[in-house]
Amino acid sequence: MKLIKLLPVMAIASVCVAGQVHAAQDPLMMPEQPAAPLTAEQQEISLAVPSEEVKAVVSEFAAFQLGQPNTGRVSGQERLANNALYYMNVRRSWYITSHRYKKDSYARVALDRLYLDYKEFFTNNTTVSEMNQAEYENQILAILEKNTANVSNDELRFYMNEMVIYSLKEAMRDGNNRVKRIR
Numbered sequence: 609m610k611l612i613k614l615l616p617v618m619a620i621a622s623v624c625v626a627g628q629v630h631a632a633q634d635p636l637m638m639p640e641q642p643a644a645p646l647t648a649e650q651q652e653i654s655l656a657v658p659s660e661e662v663k664a665v666v667s668e669f670a671a672f673q674l675g676q677p678n679t680g681r682v683s684g685q686e687r688l689a690n691n692a693l694y695y696m697n698v699r700r701s702w703y704i705t706s707h708r709y710k711k712d713s714y715a716r717v718a719l720d721r722l723y724l725d726y727k728e729f730f731t732n733n734t735t736v737s738e739m740n741q742a743e744y745e746n747q748i749l750a751i752l753e754k755n756t757a758n759v760s761n762d763e764l765r766f767y768m769n770e771m772v773i774y775s776l777k778e779a780m781r782d783g784n785n786r787v788k789r790i791r
Contacts (some may be wrong), residue, residue: 636707636715636764657756657765658749662772669776670745673736686734691782693730696723696775703767715764722755722768726775748772 658666669692676684700723703709709716729751736744752772759765 636761637709637713639712640714640717657759657769658752658772659769662752662769663749665773665776666745666748669780670736670741670748672780674738674741683735685736688779689730689734691779692775693727694775695778695782696726696771698778699771699774703771714761715767718755718759718764719767719771722752722771725751725755726772 669688673685673688676688700719703719704716707715709719726748729747733744733747752768756765756768759768
């Protein structure tokens with residue numbers, strides 16, 4: 609009789625132990641390993657980066673930035689680029705904090721690298737013209753492609769897509785001209 613009462617407790621305990629063992633093997637929490645480019649087979653089954661939504665948002669962002677007026681001490685286009693960086697940093701920090709990624713974890717290193725590449729891009733390319741709008745969009749997408757070329761983890765690929773989508777959408781929504789330039 610006592611064995612029957614103990615079976616559910618033992619089952620729950622074994623599930624908890626098995627769950628902890630699997631959680632300890634989260635590849636995004638482990639230190640970054642040297643990565644090789646994705647094979648053709650991996651590319652077929654991996655999450656598309658940049659996704660169609662990213663491409664649409666980047667196109668919308670470039671068109672929106674093109675329509676910004678140059679009033680005030682900072683032009684509308686520069687303000688929009690600053691806001692995009694600000695919100696990208698917000699999303700990156702949110703992923704790092706919510707997942708408790710350590711400084712050397714694979715995900716944190718990848719997210720930091722992506723952010724730094726966009727920071728360099730938006731610092732050097734604060735304005736867009738009708739002549740170079742297509743090139744501007746391609747450069748934004750190329751940064752995402754470059755940073756995900758060796759990433760085989762779909763969760764991380766999703767986070768990288770979302771980091772770009774969130775930052776560009778929020779930058780277009782935000783009329784705050786007091787966001788300070790990212791240094």
